[in-house]
Amino acid sequence: MIRKIAVLTSGGDAPGMNACLRAVIRAGLYQGIDMYVIYDGLRGLVEGQIKQVNKDFTQDIINRGGTIIRSARLPEFKDPIVVERAADQLKDFEIDALVGIGGDGTFRGLNDLAKHGIKVVGIPGTIDNDVGSTEQTIGFSTALNTICECIDKLKDTSGSHQRCSLIEVMGRHCGDLAMYAALAEGAEGVICVEHPLKEDVLFRKLRKMKAQNKSHAIIIVSENLLDIHDLAKKIEEKTGFDTRTEVLGRLQRGGSPSAEDRVLAARMGAKSIELLLNDKCDSRIIGVKGGQIVDLPIEEAVNMKHEHTHGLRDLIDMLQ
Numbered sequence: 402m403i404r405k406i407a408v409l410t411s412g413g414d415a416p417g418m419n420a421c422l423r424a425v426i427r428a429g430l431y432q433g434i435d436m437y438v439i440y441d442g443l444r445g446l447v448e449g450q451i452k453q454v455n456k457d458f459t460q461d462i463i464n465r466g467g468t469i470i471r472s473a474r475l476p477e478f479k480d481p482i483v484v485e486r487a488a489d490q491l492k493d494f495e496i497d498a499l500v501g502i503g504g505d506g507t508f509r510g511l512n513d514l515a516k517h518g519i520k521v522v523g524i525p526g527t528i529d530n531d532v533g534s535t536e537q538t539i540g541f542s543t544a545l546n547t548i549c550e551c552i553d554k555l556k557d558t559s560g561s562h563q564r565c566s567l568i569e570v571m572g573r574h575c576g577d578l579a580m581y582a583a584l585a586e587g588a589e590g591v592i593c594v595e596h597p598l599k600e601d602v603l604f605r606k607l608r609k610m611k612a613q614n615k616s617h618a619i620i621i622v623s624e625n626l627l628d629i630h631d632l633a634k635k636i637e638e639k640t641g642f643d644t645r646t647e648v649l650g651r652l653q654r655g656g657s658p659s660a661e662d663r664v665l666a667a668r669m670g671a672k673s674i675e676l677l678l679n680d681k682c683d684s685r686i687i688g689v690k691g692g693q694i695v696d697l698p699i700e701e702a703v704n705m706k707h708e709h710t711h712g713l714r715d716l717i718d719m720l721q
């Protein structure tokens with residue numbers, strides 16, 4: 402029988418992690434469970450940074466960005482000895498189950514812990530939306546809104562100077578942020594893993610826009626695919642468009658979570674407690690499918706690849 406549950410946040414921080422933490426803790430307390438937090442992700446777990454919390458701990462955090470229990474990366478968690486140390490810490494505190502909020506890497510770590518007899522549930526929290534077992538992660542909606550706010554502002558200035566703006570966004574393995582932002586902004590171009598750069602097509606289009614005296618052009622690029630400064634120089638040479646680069650960087654991680662992320666966090670957080678208290682459930686990963694909250698065995702979930710949204714790519718091409 403489960404009496405004590407701990408929760409941690411791990412990997413890159415994402416807006417909505419606090420709202421999820423709140424939901425997990427409150428749903429657990431509602432069921433009469435002793436609730437614990439672990440600071441600094443899996444590293445804090447190995448070090449025993451574990452603290453019992455009550456409802457007051459969750460006051461006024463639903464709208465706060467980042468994660469109040471902090472996050473960390475611990476590459477050494479791939480070492481079975483380190484995993485064993487983490488499992489021993491939970492056993493020392495007599496904690497029966499663990500909720501981990503993070504991305505695919507975090508879920509792999511949780512899966513290793515589950516093999517030590519700890520019941521775990523993973524909740525997808527990462528801005529990139531790159532988790533295979535869910536259609537949406539906590540943090541994606543807020544990050545997308547932040548990107549759009551930045552691009553709206555950039556449009557004002559690039560339109561005033563008839564410029565082309567190259568905007569680098571996060572998502573090195575998954576172009577969802579780039580593609581959704583391109584759709585939401587009506588961008589003239591998007592370059593990401595699912596929609597690679599075709600220089601001749603891009604230059605032809607920009608030359609045509611320049612000839613038509615269009616006020617500005619917006620091109621969105623996923624991080625780490627190419628050097629946007631080199632591309633900007635090439636665009637100037639080949640099209641005559643005065644071109645500037647903007648790297649949005651960690652700004653995309655910050656800010657108060659959107660209402661959509663808060664609601665998703667609440668639904669997933671409450672679900673994690675329901676799953677942990679169900680004796681018939683093994684360790685699971687929570688996700689969204691067709692608007693419904695779903696859960697999958699952890700072994701299955703960690704082997705799923707994020708499905709690229711080919712429909713979205715076609716829509717972007719059609720509307721550009």
Ligand code: ATP
Pocket residue numbers: 411412413414443473474475476477478479503504505506507508509510511513526527528529
């Ligand atoms: P994000 O997508 O936001 O970066 P993430 O959870 O995928 O989130 P990672 O840095 O990949 O972020 O993983 C977080 C932590 O999970 C790592 O620092 C490490 O402690 C653990 N981890 C990652 N990969 C593995 C793995 N293959 N086996 C065991 N533990 C892992």
